[in-house]
Amino acid sequence: MCWRYDSRSIAPQLGTPAGDIYEGSTFTFDNIFPPMVTTDQIYKQVLSEIVQSTVEGYNGCIFAYGQTSSGKTFTMSGARSSPGVIPLATQEVFSHVKSYPDREFFFRLSYIEIYNEVVIDLLDPTKTGLQIRSSDGSSVVKILGVTEKVVTSAAEVMTTISMGETHRSVGSTDMNEKSSRSHTIFRLVIESKLKEVHSASGPEYRVSSLNLVDLAGSESASKSGGVGQRRTEGSYINKSLLTLATVIQRLITASGHIPYRDSKLTRILEPALGGNSRTAIICTITPAAQHFPESMNTLKFAARAKRMKNKPILNDVNVSGSLSAEDLPLLKKYRDEIENLRGEKE
Numbered sequence: 001m002c003w004r005y006d007s008r009s010i011a012p013q014l015g016t017p018a019g020d021i022y023e024g025s026t027f028t029f030d031n032i033f034p035p036m037v038t039t040d041q042i043y044k045q046v047l048s049e050i051v052q053s054t055v056e057g058y059n060g061c062i063f064a065y066g067q068t069s070s071g072k073t074f075t076m077s078g079a080r081s082s083p084g085v086i087p088l089a090t091q092e093v094f095s096h097v098k099s100y101p102d103r104e105f106f107f108r109l110s111y112i113e114i115y116n117e118v119v120i121d122l123l124d125p126t127k128t129g130l131q132i133r134s135s136d137g138s139s140v141v142k143i144l145g146v147t148e149k150v151v152t153s154a155a156e157v158m159t160t161i162s163m164g165e166t167h168r169s170v171g172s173t174d175m176n177e178k179s180s181r182s183h184t185i186f187r188l189v190i191e192s193k194l195k196e197v198h199s200a201s202g203p204e205y206r207v208s209s210l211n212l213v214d215l216a217g218s219e220s221a222s223k224s225g226g227v228g229q230r231r232t233e234g235s236y237i238n239k240s241l242l243t244l245a246t247v248i249q250r251l252i253t254a255s256g257h258i259p260y261r262d263s264k265l266t267r268i269l270e271p272a273l274g275g276n277s278r279t280a281i282i283c284t285i286t287p288a289a290q291h292f293p294e295s296m297n298t299l300k301f302a303a304r305a306k307r308m309k310n311k312p313i314l315n316d317v318n319v320s321g322s323l324s325a326e327d328l329p330l331l332k333k334y335r336d337e338i339e340n341l342r343g344e345k346e
């Protein structure tokens with residue numbers, strides 16, 4: 001073990017070669033979880049609050065960043081023995097709506113991957129090269145033509161995602177037998193309206209999105225043994241992660257142009273990076289000494305990301321015309337009902 005840590009800080013272990021070189025580099029975070037902590041425990045302690053607030057009308061984003069094979073997919077999707085963030089969050093959304101019996105909810109699910117800078121619809125992989133459009137100071141990012149499946153239960157979400165998983169770009173590298181070769185984004189759009197309108201009951205319509213992102217692993221070509229296709233994938237992965245790091249660096253130093261548009265990943269995640277979303281970043285590292293340099297890089301990324309400030313806002317639908325009734329089926333349905341009633345009265 002070449003690291004020493006407690007619940008908030010981590011540093012190279014003194015008395016090891018790395019520890020002696022990097023003496024004095026201590027990183028402090030909101031939480032540090034040792035290997036034996038389960039994703040369920042992390043979820044309850046840190047992530048549940050963000051997921052609940054998406055039901056209440058705030059945008060939320062949780063993403064996993066780290067070296068290849070350090071446990072991002074294990075954390076986000078989970079394994080049979082240990083449910084990941086996606087199933088845990090899905091369960092919570094559908095149970096938390098019960099706390100709002102005065103509201104009607106409507107859910108749409110999309111699941112995409114960004115592979116070699118091409119956006120692919122995992123719910124319909126014949127749709128590739130999807131375009132991204134941002135509006136309203138990029139608080140709203142749309143993926144044009146993406147499949148949005150209307151879902152009514154947690155079980156339906158998980159069945160749909162399992163189907164989408166079969167289309168993911170996964171390949172074998174020296175570091176991970178089943179390495180994610182793409183960034184994947186699970187997006188649940190949550191629309192709600194008051195069943196009966198009372199002026200004191202708060203905003204009538206709300207729309208928010210929950211984005212759960214499993215990034216491809218940062219990797220060194222020599223360790224992952226990539227040649228040919230694997231090497232090309234690796235270079236796209238590293239380039240988009242570098243753009244992510246640059247965006248974060250510019251946000252925290254408030255310096256220069258912020259290059260959101262330099263990668264599909266940062267364009268889609270723009271609201272989560274310095275925007276209106278509540279965002280949690282889970283950085284995964286391995287304690288193994290041979291991966292010390294990669295772990296150090298991940299910790300430096302995490303330390304910068306921790307300094308990023310977002311401005312979450314409640315997305316009631318009087319927001320600035322950036323969302324039309326066509327974007328919001330529940331709102332459209334409600335407007336149609338009003339139009340019909342007016343028609344009947346006339």
Ligand SMILES: Nc1ncnc2c1ncn2[C@@H]1O[C@H](COP(=O)(O)OP(=O)(O)OP(=O)(O)O)[C@@H](O)[C@H]1O
Pocket residue numbers: 035066067068069070071072073074075079176178179180181215216217218284
């Ligand atoms: N905390 C953990 N407990 C048990 N097994 C784990 C844990 N974290 C990761 N693993 C296992 O380690 C292997 C690699 O993990 P995983 O695929 O999640 O890495 P990754 O960071 O997503 O890698 P890549 O970027 O290459 O896709 C998997 O077999 C996974 O089940």
